[in-house]
Amino acid sequence: MSEERRDSAMQGSPEPLPHAGVEIDEPKFADKSYSQGQLVRRRFFRHKGALAGLAVLILITLLAFTSIGIGPLxxxxxKDFTTTGSVINGGRPTMGWFYLGEHPFGQDTTGRDYFAMVMRGxxxxxxxAFTVGILSTIIGTLIGAIAGYYRGWTESLLMRVTDLFIIIPLLVFAAVxxxxxxxxxxxxxxxxxxxVTWTGLARLVRGEVLSLREREFVSAAQAIGTGSWRIIMRHILPNTIGVIIVATTFAIAxxxxxxxxxxxLGFGVQPPDISLGSLISDYQTAFTSRPWLFWFPGLFILAIALSVNFIGDGLRDAFDPRQGKDG
Amino acid sequence: MTIIDETPAQPVQGGAVLSFTDLEIKFNTEFGRVHAVKGITLEVNPGEVLALVGESGSGKSVTSTSALGLLPRNATVNGAISVAGKSVDSMSDRSLRKMRGDDVAMVFQEPMTALNPVLTVRTQMIEALELHGKAYGKDAEARAVELLTMVGIPDPERRIKQYPHEFSGGQRQRIVIAMALSCDPTVIIADEPTTALDVTVQAEILDLLRSLKDELNTGILLITHSMGVVADMADRVAVMYKGDLVEQGSAQEVLTRPQHEYTKRLLEAVPKLGSRGETAPVVQEEGPKALEVHDLVVEYHRQGKEPFRAVDGVSLSVKRGEIVGLVGESGSGKSTIARCALGLIPAASGEVAILGEDITQMSRKPLKELRRRIGVVFQDPASSLNPRLPVGDCIAEPMDVHSIGDSKSRREKVAELLDAVELPRSVANRYPHELSGGQRQRVSIARALSLDPEFLVADEPTSALDVSVQASVLKMFTHLQEQYNFGCLFVSHDLAVIDMLADHVVVLKDGKVVEQGARHKVLADPQEEYTKRLLMAAPVPDPAEQRARREQRYAFMKEIGEEDHGLHIEHDDSARGNGPNQPFNSSGLGGLAGGH
Incomplete structure (x- = not known):
């Protein structure tokens, strides 16, 4: 509708928002102004997959933390995940359609309640997952932003370090x-x-910052004497928030x-602590005889990873509506 | 071959090549329905140029894209569209594809992006010919060379093997036109074909388009916002306003005797060269000048190549309270000088003194202090405001950076500045994306003024705005300059804008000053050939006057030995340019694209 101006091709990502010069004559929301955060939230909550993902994730989190409690609570x-007992009925799950029974997810070989163990895992x-997601986002964002903004030898150094981290096989490095x-x-x-997982985001953020630092509002900020740190924190990073949030959700997954x-593989959480991965590892041999020891943690891994991915999808669509088909 | 529709409200002339009848287009968006086009009826006849004029958002581009069946999927179209007698709305995808190119071709605004940068011109041109079954293999290449010759690309046999980036902007637009011509379309839709080009190149491309309709009898739908282009090209004009057709008639009629209120306003807003008489020069009593540039050289370093000299030995000065206009075409180094004057890019040699202090040898602290006294307004209103900050914070940002005042006094100052730039105070809580281009530029100006600068740099502040918006922003700018009395370096490619504002004019070409002096002297009585060319190429919004100017320009071009920019076809050829076309002036004299 509006003409593309000559420099629009050079801009990184102009905000795809309603053109103020265009009149909307059958508005759904009359006389209301939206900040960008509000717009993103609105689009996110209309994304059904993302909402379902969010609901599943919240449910799983609530279930895991309220069922067996946290620490002293x-x-x-x-039941808890350490007490052993007699194995009832071969440790089979007692869960039916409308009742839980004594051991809904069954018991392991030593008679521990498997539901409690899965919850702990x-x-x-x-x-x-969340600690890694948030920490690697912070590291990646800082490194990417500094490399992209300062350029020169700072950039070379930081990006070569990034490359170094990338070329080492992730699993081996993480295992050590x-x-x-x-x-x-x-x-x-x-x-x-x-x-070991911040590298992808560092490259992503650097790319964004490289295009943002050429935008005129950054030049304008420099021209009035704004310091570099303030430009990065106040003018550049808030504009990369979409990329960062989306990358974070995928990093969590x-x-x-x-x-x-x-x-x-036996390199992660060490006994007596339990994680979903170690549960599967411990009972992999039981797959044929007691498949539930494999199925339940597997199901939870699947549900968490899928729901987080769906949330990430929804966020990406919300931040970049041009990708959507129906605007 | 008339409209296939039941609404022949208007008598349709013999053979309209493109017609819209009661066209209505709506878009379903996230925010509700946008009624982009509200029932317009238009037609283009063979050999005729119909100009569709309007501001951004008036629906002119949507109208033209509907003729190609290229509207996005959230659009609903009512009414009838017919191209060369065929109804577009009932066409299948397959016949639509055939129709595009065969019957109707498009020339886009941006020649940089309309060609695929990774394919040679040859591949792209042959593809168009082969897809439409016009010619294959060697024949296709021969035809492509012929087309390039027609549009005036020198040495086409060799150059056809080159990539788009090896051509200048004007030449690329010629190639786009050659591709549009490749299937002998009956109508060409040109969507702002010259907006991205310099004035001198614009004049050449318009010459070429004009000869198309004369020589090939092609109908042209020309979409533009420039009244000068309309006067230069159009036979008939249709004015669109908010999706409605408000006025339609011959170019002479509409431009000289506009009937509708909106057309009148639009024409009044067009800045006119020479409308301001002689003005007294600004005299500065004492103290250092706002800006003093002496023998400035700016170089851009390129990997593995000689550094590129963007500015080469420029000297100029801005007195306090004076507006100096820096004019030049793209690549002349005008923005580089502006950025250098702000200390954003380093000078290779020379002196840049702002308010008496040489910024090339300054350390960080005093530089920050000095920047408190400088303001800046950039060209692009879409990118010069941080989209994440509300307008009030944007304006208060300079005060925040220099720790001036507390939050209450800042809020008061913001309100005061919003009054000064004629925006409602409630705008402070809005985000930049909620404002129109003109409003955003006002916010930029308010931000630039927030520290009461003594020197202001304005880099093309109005060139991305619609004419009527530009007029009001310029008026406000002049008013503010009188009020705050800052010295200003005003960069623009538009001579008419400079004429309205500046006290002193500096004309740049290829990084060197061509001519400088008092405004009325330089613009009314230019001494240098380049300045003359610039002045002559700028079209005026009056068809008769423009025709006279065009003749004058042709005469001048002949005098300086430059070739014709029209379509190069031998006149005894059959009507549609078959057969071996030779350029009637193949000497390759003169810069085809204005020397850029």
Whole structure:
């Protein structure tokens, strides 16, 4: 509708928002102004897949944390994940359509309640995933922003370091770090994982910053004497927030899988702690005789990874509506 | 071959090549329905140029895209569209594809992006010919060379093997036109074909398009917002306003005796060269000048090549309270000088003194102090405001950076500035994307003035705006300059704008000053050939006057030995340019694209 001006091709990503010069004559929302955050929220909440993902993730989180409790806080489930007992009915799940029974997910060989164990595993996996996601986002964003803004030798140095991290096989690197940190608890493990997973985001953010720093509002800020740090924090990074949030959600999803793989290989969460990956690893041989020991943690991994991915999809569409088909 | 529709409200002339009847287009968007076109009826006859004029958002581009069946999927179209007698709305995808190119061709605004940068011109031209079954293999190449010759590309046999980036902007637009011609379309839709080009190149492309309709009898639908282009090209004019057709008639009629209120306003807003008489020069009593540039050289470093000299030995000065206009075509280095004067890019040699202080040898702290006294307005209103900050914060940002005042006094200052740029105070809580281009540029100006600058740099502040908006922004700008009395370096490619504002004019070409002096002297009585060319190429919104100017320009071009820019066809050829076409002036003299 509006003519593309000569420099529009050069802009990084002009905001695809309603053109103020165009009149909307049958407005759905009369006389209301939206900030960009509000617009994104509105689009996100109309994305059905993302909403479903969000609902599933919230449900799983609530279930995992309220059922067996966190630390000293007790949950509503009366068993815990360490107490052994007699194996009832071969440890089969007692869960039916409308009732839970004594051991809804069954028991393991030593008679521990498998529901409590899966819940504990979910807790640990979620904590690790979110810590890794957030930490690696912070590292990646800072490195990317500094490299992209300052350019020159700073950029060369930071990006070569990034390349170095990329060329080392991730799983091997994580396994070594995880082995070292694993003994020190799950947070140390999470930090170690964050330390190897920031590379993708650093490159992404650098690319965004490279195009944003050429925009005129950055020149305008420089021309009035704004300091570099303030330009990065106040003018550039807020404009990359879409990319960052989307990358973070996908980083969370992949962190869950990375932690699972590590634990499965025996390098991740160390006993007596449990994660979904270590559950699968411990009971992989039981797949034929007691398949539920494999199915339930597997199902939870699938549900968490899928729902986070759906949320990421929804966020991406919300931040970049031009990709959508119906505007 | 008339409209296939039941609404022959108007008698249709013999053979309209393109017609819209009661065309109505709506878009379903996230924010509700946008009624982009509200029932317009238009037709283009063979050998006729119909100009569709209007501001951005008036629906003119949507109208033209509907003729190609290229509207996005959220559009609903009512009414009838017919191209060369065939109804577009009932066509299948397959016949639509055949129709595009065969019957109707498009020339886009941006020659840089209309050609695929990774394919040679040859591949792209042959593809168009082969797809439509016009010629294959060697024949197709021969035909492509012939077409390039027609549009005046020198040495086409060799150049056809080159990539688009090896051609200048004007030449690329010629190639786009050659491709449009390749299937002998009965109608060409030219959507702002010259907006992205310099004035001198614009004049050449318009010459070429004009000869198309004369020589090939092609109908042209010309979409533009420039009244000068309309006067230069159009036979008939249709004015669109907010999706409605408000006025239609011959170019002479509409441009000289507009009937509708909107057309009148639009024409009044067009800046006219020479409308301002002689003005007294600004005299500065004492103290250092706002800007003093002496023998400035700016170089851009290129990898593995000699550095590119963008500015080469420029000297100029801006007195306090004076507006100096910096004019030149793209690539002349005018924006580079502006950026250098702000200290955004380093000078290779020479002196740049702002308010008496040489910024090329300044350390960070005093430089920040100095920047408090400088304001800046950039060209693109879409990118010069941070989209994440509300307008109030944008304007207050300079005060925040220099820690001036508390939040309350800043808010008061913001309100005061919004009054000064004639925006409602409530705008402070809005985000830039909610404002129109003109409003955003007002916000930029308010931000530039927030620290009461003594020197202001304005880099093409109005060139991305519609004429009527431009007029009001310029008026406000002049008013503010009188009020705040800052010295101003005003960069523009538009001579008429400079004429309205500046006290002193500096004409640049290829990084060098061609001519400088008092405004009325330089613009009314130019001494240099380049300045004359620039002045002659700028079209005026009156068809009769423009025709006279055109003749004058042709005479001048002949005098300086430049070739004709029309279609190069031998006149005894059969009507549609078959057979071996030779350029009637193949000497290749003169810069085809204005020397850029």
């Amino acid at each position: 007790p949950g509503w489930w009366d 979910t807790q640990i996996s979620l904590v690790i 770090l995880g082995q070292i940190a694993g003994g020190a608890g799950i947070f140390a493990l999470a930090v170690a994982l964050a330390f 992949s962190a869950i899988l990375l932690e699972t793989s590590l634990s499965f």
